[in-house]
Amino acid sequence: MSQIELKNINKSFDGKTILNNISLKVEEGERISLLGPSGCGKTTTLKIIAGLLKNDKGQLLIGDKDVSKVPVEKRGAVIVFQDYLLFPHMTVAENIGFGLKMAKKNKNIIKEKVDELLKLVKLEGLGDRYPDELSGGQKQRVAIARALAVDPKVLLLDEPFSNLDTGLRDEMREFISNLQRKLNITTILVTHDKEEALMISDRIAVMLNGEIKQIDEPSEIYKHPKSIEVANFLGNRNYIKGNIKEGKFETEIGLFNIDNREQKEVIAMINPEDIYLDNSSNEGLEGTITEVRYAGDRIYYKIKIKNKQIRVISNSDKVYRLNEKIFIHMDFNNGVFF
Incomplete structure (x- = not known):
């Protein structure tokens, strides 16, 4: 079961509150966006779910298990950053299979999984290339394939489209939407792009100043914001x-x-x-x-x-x-x- 629940999560850095009692429930297979301006706590929330940061207070549940003290590699949540972070000295196939290699999986199992993922992300025939031989959209697909290789319960995407030009951004939005629907993997997307969140989310959580101000379906959150603060962020009214x-x-x-x-x-x-x-x-x-x-x-x-x-x-x-x-x-x- 890959339901996620955050209960009153708090996080501070150097005495400054970054997250203030964040509570959020993401159903299994749901695609939800954390939408808000830079510095509102979106990426911090993602890193806490992934285990890259420890929350100061509150509970984090994946399924029915509190994973607040569970190490990164055992959480079942993987994060894809906007900069891809591919290993430049490794081929596409080696990048995708890296997590499996670290888990000491059999070489034949790794090859089979890598071939399966290359097909899934539409990169067949590119396994022997290096990252500097790829386009931005191809690099992003490699990063997603590498994340999926370890069969995560939860996929976390941190501003995944921000480094792409307009045409490619639209293409990758559609690609990730279709992929998420096909795999039925619980997905949390961080974005500051209102149109992006409205287009590809089952629900949107609007974050402002370290707090979730409203959680709702895209049409409802746009047409019926609960405050002027939320309304202003979603567009000129x-x-x-x-x-x-x-x-x-x-x-x-x-x-x-x-x-x-x-x-x-x-x-x-x-x-x-x-x-x-x-x-x-x-x-x-x-x-x-x-x-x-x-x-x-x-x-x-x-x-x-x-x-x-x-x-x-x-x-x-x-x-x-x-x-x-x-x-x-x-x-x-x-x-x-x-």
């Missing part, structure tokens, strides 16, 4: 202050009908892609376009309404122009209230 009273939301830019009838003062968050533009009628809120950024499949706008700048993302074929008058439509029933 629109925040509009106002008061709810008897089904009306009175704001600095206008009055809106909403389903909520509870009376309270709130900050409403509405996503840029949930706002619609129109210049064919005089309905909606009138504004002026102050910024246009064309990105092929989408267009980014900033629109000034009264003294408020509103962000809009449109996937319409129609491109509106700078300083053009425009009407926007906002449905706060799709928003989140803080």
